[in-house]
Amino acid sequence: MPRQLHLNAFLMNTGHHEASWRLPESDPYAHVDLDHHVRLARTAERGTFDSLFLADGPQLWSSVAQRPAGALEPLTLLTALATATEHIGLIATASTSYNSPYNLARKFASLDIVSKGRAGWNIVTTAGAGAARNFGLDAEPAHAERYACAAEFLDVARLLWDSWEDDTVVADKAAGVWGDDARIHPPRHRGTYFRVEGALNVPRTPQGYPLLVQAGSSEDGKRFAARYAEAVFTAQQTLADARSFYADLKARTARAGRDPDHIKVLPGIVPVIGSTEAEARRLERVLEEHIVHEHGVGRLEELLRLAPGTLDLDGPLPDGLPSEDEIEGAKSRYTLIVELARRERLTVRQLVARLGGGRGHLTFTGTPEQVADTIGRWFAEGAADGFNIMPPVLPSGLETFVDEVVPILRARGLFRTEYGPRRTLRERYGLPRPANQHVTARTPGAAPAAALVRHP
């Protein structure tokens, strides 16, 4: 069997295109409607996707005028989706800057149990002052500090998830002994950012802990990913850039002493699909026509740190923009956007349209065959282990992908035709269940035990 693709459905409101909510078919309340999300999750499951994914930031974006704002909190929504699906993995974004390890570790452990081993965590450090000001700070912590805090957060979280051995419970009713206290390992962690003394109050879960996903591509981000991540979401505009990112990350992971096969690289793609090229272009045009350019220009000026009113809609980006070093927010996304504009000599108007479609992710307009070709090429040429599928319009864009692109990928032998027996999210991605560090320390080389918690 040829090497198999992994597909993750990145769900977002009425779609990733910022104007999608204005189409006649779109429900402007979809983002706070559980039924909308259940329909999307079941569609992705019909397409035998590995997982679905929800982005997040603990803040309200500046204006509710521009497009649907607010959301259901991702772990809440994923829990509801866990009960509406059976196989698909459930990945939620959560911030290491604005959560406490004990609370967050509990929530992911609980989702892993409720979903029978399908939980994943997209670990982000959360750029921007808006979020910081909702948590007692005046400004966002510096980029390097956010990543240092994230690393400590992960160390603590893994101590918490390993604080119960898999076989802690004896359940001896006759003797009146439920568990073995010797198999409980309180973290007793006193670090720079966190102090956590006690064991988690959730037993070790089907997966041991959630699949760890990371989505920052700066130098700090890649270093973090090589150490902790089992899957990486990334925005890449060209095959060449994607290949070098892929090779770099695999090499870093090997240097960190891990199997490079145990980190899966998933670039994002926004597929604008039509049954003919002309039809696909028409959908692209309709979406572009609904963009409100002044909004896009305002956001671009903010990102580039320019005063409002600086950019000329029909001119190029100005010279003398800050370098990535000066950016404390989302470093790699900043560089990607500036380079995209320069490389393709885009006017501000064109850049706004491109970002409106995918916020820096690859947008691709074409027929199902052409979409499958692009995916297949990146996959074959060392740029990806799979893709983050980011439909421009939802639910229709996901339905089209599942009904028209997935069958082609299956026919080419690149993608599963059915789920088969129930599997954990980690098994779906071909990753091993992590051993408990306390057991490994005691008996090096011991095989990871099966999960204690029964999951019938």
Place this chain on the structure above:
Amino acid sequence: MPRQLHLNAFLMNTGHHEASWRLPESDPYAHVDLDHHVRLARTAERGTFDSLFLADGPQLWSSVAQRPAGALEPLTLLTALATATEHIGLIATASTSYNSPYNLARKFASLDIVSKGRAGWNIVTTAGAGAARNFGLDAEPAHAERYACAAEFLDVARLLWDSWEDDTVVADKAAGVWGDDARIHPPRHRGTYFRVEGALNVPRTPQGYPLLVQAGSSEDGKRFAARYAEAVFTAQQTLADARSFYADLKARTARAGRDPDHIKVLPGIVPVIGSTEAEARRLERVLEEHIVHEHGVGRLEELLRLAPGTLDLDGPLPDGLPSEDEIEGAKSRYTLIVELARRERLTVRQLVARLGGGRGHLTFTGTPEQVADTIGRWFAEGAADGFNIMPPVLPSGLETFVDEVVPILRARGLFRTEYGPRRTLRERYGLPRPANQHVTARTPGAAPAAALVRHP
């Protein structure tokens, strides 16, 4: 129609009796099994209960040897139960000492949307050093400080829940305008314990915000309840004590400028039910026989701040115990337990058995008629607006209550026979939907708007 009882099902693992897990019928993994909880929730819904409730503390109790330990995080579990039920209210405990207002307000708002207006929050300040040490502290904050922090937490949380007016969304696709920024009200809160600048990223919910429940009965606790709570859980051992608590709380609420009818008082009762008195006594005896006394004595010594090994199993409580003023943990529970032992002249062994059954809540052993009589008497005599039903063994104790006690209460005209149309949790308890404070400030006397978020 006579005044109507409210019933809340307080769910706990295999039951409230600490030895319940040792009965042949009990599943020692029940507490981490979603199906167990779904079954309980559906049983309570079959009994037309107003709500169900989950307790919580962010820590693992000292030993896993004694009984099933750990749990599913309550908001996660309630979200899953929201999808498995239709009418019953869903109340989760969460701590104001170990959460940030922004994160917690989001989660409750999301649960309120997902459950279509059935969310409730049991607001606790979390006693004990164990929890404190999981969140960077060495010891628990003082009792008065925890309540001061809780009050500020509530003020911020209500600002967050009111940060969207009900009619913020205009959804004008043609004009490209989704919402009205003038109807967004960022808290801009800078207080003693919290600073929260921005608006919530969840629209105002079906209930406006979750039903606010409180469960502390100390002086500080009652003051807090009078100001914020819409329902109060309480442990009361005698009808006289319950009546004076009830009268005191209603009077305090009126003095705080609120309608005393808008705070519902729900004492707990652990009903040990048998079809004859002898059968009920037999169940009580079987449970008592399964108590491991040394565990109970150890916990009692901790609570009373005595050195291990001080208490004599067959003697009374010693003299010279600390007064409530010296207790920084759960003040009112401490006093209740000491008074219970003195009033009934219990030996330590007998006290351990009583606490094993209900941790200080009223335990009552008898036939369905007798249970209904007790409930009816407390309800009629000004001691309760309803009850927290705490079955000693689960699921059987809840099933017995629903099948045998509820019909009697219905026949007496005290309790609903069906849910009727879909209602929010607050409507179920006969409480009004809170108006948005920003709208009230603008147009005093305006009726609270219906929820913006469609809930079909």
